[in-house]
Amino acid sequence: MKKNTNFSRRFFLKTTGAFTLLASIPAVLKATYIQVKEFIVPSKRIVPLTVSVNKKAYQLDSDTRTTLLDLLRENLDLTGTKKGCDHGQCGACTVHVDGERVLSCLTLSAMLVGKEVTTIEGIADGDHLHPMQEAFISCDGFQCGYCTPGQIMSAIACVKEGHTHSVEDIKEYMSGNLCRCGAYNGIVESIQKVAAS
Amino acid sequence: MRYFEQQHQPPREGRVEALDKVTGKGKYAAEYKLDGMCYAVLIGSTIASGKIKNMDLTKAKQVKSVIGFVSHLQKPEVPGFASEAMIKASRFGLPIFHTDTIYFKGQPIILVIAETLEDATYAASLVEVEYETAPFNVDFESSYGAVPMKEAGKERGKLDAWSDAAVVVQEEYNIKPEVHHPMEMHATIAQWTSEDHLMLYDKTQGVNNVQQVIAPLFNLKKEHIEVMSEFVGGGFGSGLRVWPHVLAAIMGAKQVKRPVKLMLTRPQMFIGTGYRPASWQRIKLGADLSGKFLGIHHQAKNETSLYERFSDQITRVTRLIYNFDHLKTEDALVPLNINAATWMRGPGDCTGDFAIECAIDELSYKLKMDPLDVRSKNIAATHHPDNKLPWSSNYLLDCMTEGAKRIGWKNRNAAPNAMREGDWHVGYGMSVGMWNAGRNKTSAAIKMMSNGQIIVQTAMTDIGTGTGTGMKNIAHELTGIPRNKITIELGNSNLPPAPSQGGSTGMSSVSGAVVDAVNLLKLKLAEYAAVTNLKFKDAPEESIVLSETGISLAHEPTVKVSYSDLWKTNKLDTVVVEATSAPGEERKKYAFCSSAAHFCQVRVNIKTGKVKIDKLICVADGGKIVNEKAAANQMSGAAVGGIGMALMEERRFDHRFGGLIGDDLAGYHFPVNADAPIIDVSFIGKPDPHINPTGAKGLGEVGIIGTAAAIANAIYHATGKRLRDLPITADQILS
Numbered sequence: 068m069k070k071n072t073n074f075s076r077r078f079f080l081k082t083t084g085a086f087t088l089l090a091s092i093p094a095v096l097k098a099t100y101i102q103v104k105e106f107i108v109p110s111k112r113i114v115p116l117t118v119s120v121n122k123k124a125y126q127l128d129s130d131t132r133t134t135l136l137d138l139l140r141e142n143l144d145l146t147g148t149k150k151g152c153d154h155g156q157c158g159a160c161t162v163h164v165d166g167e168r169v170l171s172c173l174t175l176s177a178m179l180v181g182k183e184v185t186t187i188e189g190i191a192d193g194d195h196l197h198p199m200q201e202a203f204i205s206c207d208g209f210q211c212g213y214c215t216p217g218q219i220m221s222a223i224a225c226v227k228e229g230h231t232h233s234v235e236d237i238k239e240y241m242s243g244n245l246c247r248c249g250a251y252n253g254i255v256e257s258i259q260k261v262a263a264s
Numbered sequence: 265m266r267y268f269e270q271q272h273q274p275p276r277e278g279r280v281e282a283l284d285k286v287t288g289k290g291k292y293a294a295e296y297k298l299d300g301m302c303y304a305v306l307i308g309s310t311i312a313s314g315k316i317k318n319m320d321l322t323k324a325k326q327v328k329s330v331i332g333f334v335s336h337l338q339k340p341e342v343p344g345f346a347s348e349a350m351i352k353a354s355r356f357g358l359p360i361f362h363t364d365t366i367y368f369k370g371q372p373i374i375l376v377i378a379e380t381l382e383d384a385t386y387a388a389s390l391v392e393v394e395y396e397t398a399p400f401n402v403d404f405e406s407s408y409g410a411v412p413m414k415e416a417g418k419e420r421g422k423l424d425a426w427s428d429a430a431v432v433v434q435e436e437y438n439i440k441p442e443v444h445h446p447m448e449m450h451a452t453i454a455q456w457t458s459e460d461h462l463m464l465y466d467k468t469q470g471v472n473n474v475q476q477v478i479a480p481l482f483n484l485k486k487e488h489i490e491v492m493s494e495f496v497g498g499g500f501g502s503g504l505r506v507w508p509h510v511l512a513a514i515m516g517a518k519q520v521k522r523p524v525k526l527m528l529t530r531p532q533m534f535i536g537t538g539y540r541p542a543s544w545q546r547i548k549l550g551a552d553l554s555g556k557f558l559g560i561h562h563q564a565k566n567e568t569s570l571y572e573r574f575s576d577q578i579t580r581v582t583r584l585i586y587n588f589d590h591l592k593t594e595d596a597l598v599p600l601n602i603n604a605a606t607w608m609r610g611p612g613d614c615t616g617d618f619a620i621e622c623a624i625d626e627l628s629y630k631l632k633m634d635p636l637d638v639r640s641k642n643i644a645a646t647h648h649p650d651n652k653l654p655w656s657s658n659y660l661l662d663c664m665t666e667g668a669k670r671i672g673w674k675n676r677n678a679a680p681n682a683m684r685e686g687d688w689h690v691g692y693g694m695s696v697g698m699w700n701a702g703r704n705k706t707s708a709a710i711k712m713m714s715n716g717q718i719i720v721q722t723a724m725t726d727i728g729t730g731t732g733t734g735m736k737n738i739a740h741e742l743t744g745i746p747r748n749k750i751t752i753e754l755g756n757s758n759l760p761p762a763p764s765q766g767g768s769t770g771m772s773s774v775s776g777a778v779v780d781a782v783n784l785l786k787l788k789l790a791e792y793a794a795v796t797n798l799k800f801k802d803a804p805e806e807s808i809v810l811s812e813t814g815i816s817l818a819h820e821p822t823v824k825v826s827y828s829d830l831w832k833t834n835k836l837d838t839v840v841v842e843a844t845s846a847p848g849e850e851r852k853k854y855a856f857c858s859s860a861a862h863f864c865q866v867r868v869n870i871k872t873g874k875v876k877i878d879k880l881i882c883v884a885d886g887g888k889i890v891n892e893k894a895a896a897n898q899m900s901g902a903a904v905g906g907i908g909m910a911l912m913e914e915r916r917f918d919h920r921f922g923g924l925i926g927d928d929l930a931g932y933h934f935p936v937n938a939d940a941p942i943i944d945v946s947f948i949g950k951p952d953p954h955i956n957p958t959g960a961k962g963l964g965e966v967g968i969i970g971t972a973a974a975i976a977n978a979i980y981h982a983t984g985k986r987l988r989d990l991p992i993t994a995d996q997i998l999s
């Protein structure tokens with residue numbers, strides 16, 4: 068590691084109180100930027116929307132900017148689907164749309180017309196848990212539980228897609244679902260258990 | 265307060281809260297729905313140093329559903345921040361909304377509140393802020409050199425006593441800052457239920473800590489603040505502090521007189537809830553030719569913010585594991601234009617242990633000795649090397665023996681860079697870790713109903729640690745009451761007070777309280793039983809036996825009173841007992857530690873620099889294991905964290921503009937499923953005889969302390985390349 072003793076000079080310069088005004092952006096550029104931003108970043112538009120979640124139809128007036136994730140959590144009180152990044156980088160928000168795993172934070176709710184959404188709240192059959200839920204309990208496939216709904220939704224899809232031939236196979240196809248608790252041992256075991264049954 | 269709904273379900277093995285977690289029913293902080301609740305979005309400064317000159321809210325105010333703003337220019341009164349002196353005395357850290365000074369880029373400066381999250385987010389994008397900028401510094405590497413060292417702990421022996429040591433290793437180690445990143449982003453819902461009553465749904469590791477920090481700021485009675493944290497989506501240290509956003513939500517709720525929900529974004533999690541600070545270390549380690557350590561000189565520096573000094577106490581672990589007759593530890597802080605750092609899993613020790621364990625490995629190769637033997641020779645197996653108290657229990661040597669057996673240590677080719685499979689080089693590495701095993705004052709209560717059902721309560725949070733399940737197991741073991749008749753309530757400040765869940769003290773602390781509460785329950789029930797049967801009169805607790813149906817005496821099992829009779833004769837409703845348990849005299853007689861040995865087998869591709877971890881083995885001494893599955897899960901999870909520390913995690917700064925780059929989960933990598941092997945965890949499992957009534961010592965930290973060194977040492981063994989800076993990325997391996 069290189070060493071550099073510039074620090075002391077720079078550090079003390081800073082404390083002399085020599086403030087400078089932020090270099091102002093040319094006015095024309097700024098005006099254009101704001102125009103473009105106002106054009107691109109839409110303000111509110113409400114549209115009527117019918118969505119089907121866990122086989123229940125909801126008729127709503129929905130903000131066109133609302134993601135499926137926020138629709139579930141903030142409007143439908145289905146908070147089982149989790150927000151871990153809101154940017155498609157963690158998998159916590161995984162749900163099924165027409166049986167395929169989908170990141171609900173990257174899906175606008177307006178895109179769901181005519182589709183069937185299944186969330187963690189919709190996979191048990193009454194009091195009978197889905198086998199993957201049972202497996203996560205018996206294999207301790209979680210710690211804090213925050214990534215768990217997303218893991219379970221992905222795990223069900225992983226089995227359905229047939230990516231369970233080996234531990235490596237499972238790990239690869241479950242790598243879109245982060246678990247900061249690092250409960251990966253139990254997650255893999257849960258999937259093996261369901262795949263074997 | 266809702267009970268865990270277990271008793272109506274068919275009996276299942278698994279955690280007490282498992283059903284709530286796998287069905288999505290468990291409510292985490294941001295998931296409560298309150299009448300009139302609105303949404304807040306926090307805006308951070310776009311400069312790294314200077315002053316706020318002007319805020320223009322005109323455009324933001326045009327967004328129809330905007331309800332209000334909080335900033336240093338418009339805010340409700342915070343009595344505890346009434347003057348500069350009071351702000352200092354509050355020790356809150358960043359005086360959010362009470363200064364126009366910018367200490368770091370991303371510092372929260374305005375809160376925007378609107379009816380919906382979409383509107384609040386949009387309005388926040390329309391706020392315009394003008395600044396006066398000032399020079400700044402975010403560059404740790406070019407800055408630490410100028411900061412002088414200070415003694416950290418008393419010197420042992422003399423530094424120059426071993427200047428003629430036969431073998432010496434003197435090297436420097438650099439570790440990049442890491443961010444906790446629990447999967448649940450920090451969130452707070454604040455609701456003023458009256459002028460002087462506050463309800464908080466908060467992501468925290470300690471509900472009572474939140475009360476203590478917030479109460480003086482608003483001149484509230486502690487018990488007038490209810491903090492609800494029944495489900496906490498991980499913490500790793502980030503929930504041990506009350507961060508500025510919590511105060512922002514509370515001020516927001518006061519400003520608009522409605523409940524306010526504030527969830528940080530993932531980029532805000534990089535700058536708002538602490539991190540493991542960047543560090544530089546120098547180790548000088550000497551030994552004689554037999555491998556006996558002669559002395560160590562350990563120096564460490566960590567970065568910190570300008571508004572708050574945080575020392576990670578990196579050299580503490582050096583004073584703990586091995587016998588050094590001569591030891592000198594020094595540290596220093598390097599203040600920068602960055603947010604405040606905090607404890608992160610295995611705080612300090614994780615960092616210090618990496619340097620020592622790598623240095624010992626290097627020394628072993630110089631000595632041409634097995635790194636396992638060098639360690640065994642020097643481990644302080646009987647006494648704490650600093651205070652000389654005997655260890656209450658220390659099975660680190662057994663951990664090492666077991667780990668070596670599991671990985672086949674003896675069968676490896678000991679020479680570095682000697683095992684190859686095509687482009688892949690194979691290597692083995694090991695290390696050890698240790699943690700001062702603490703215990704804090706904790707209360708627990710038991711409520712019992714006539715049908716023999718009990719509720720066990722504590723305010724302690726369960727952040728994924730399995731605390732509730734551990735409590736249930738202890739209560740079941742001691743009362744004989746079946747698990748499906750025991751419910752657990754935790755994570756609420758109205759429950760019996762408890763310390764924060766942190767520093768591996770949770771189970772150690774709460775287990776004692778549950779044991780004491782069970783004993784109180786026994787005595788109380790015996791008192792009631794004595795009304796009908798005098799044999800129970802003044803029976804000592806160890807002679808009282810509880811079961812599913814009633815109370816009896818150990819030496820006379822036929823003398824029995826059923827709970828229903830007991831309740832009837834005494835006209836009882838619910839029997840309630842509460843016990844508080846704390847460390848005592850044993851702390852003066854013994855030293856306490858948890859420890860672990862880590863073994864690793866890696867494959868390193870010499871063409872691409874890719875590191876694959878084939879095996880990671882962790883054997884731990886955590887005293888009695890109260891909940892085997894959850895404990896193993898903790899340990900393997902910590903090892904996964906160690907992989908991140910070793911190979912990928914790094915909070916990066918743009919030195920020109922003073923901000924973070926790659927501040928999302930695409931730019932900051934921690935291990936995904938495929939990055940970790942199936943981790944092999946095992947325990948010594950012997951109860952510690954003195955730490956607390958159960959003998960459980962705590963495990964959260966030792967799972968990660970040492971993992972990174974084991975990996976780095978294995979990479980050296982595979983490639984012959986000694987890499988001393990973390991994370992070890994492909995470019996380092998190929999350089």
Ligand code: FES
Pocket residue numbers: 149150151152153154155156157158159160161170171172173
């Ligand atoms: S919240 Fe959707 S991927 Fe992270």
Ligand code: FES
Pocket residue numbers: 208209210211212213214215245246247248249250447497498728
């Ligand atoms: S269980 Fe906590 S993040 Fe996966």
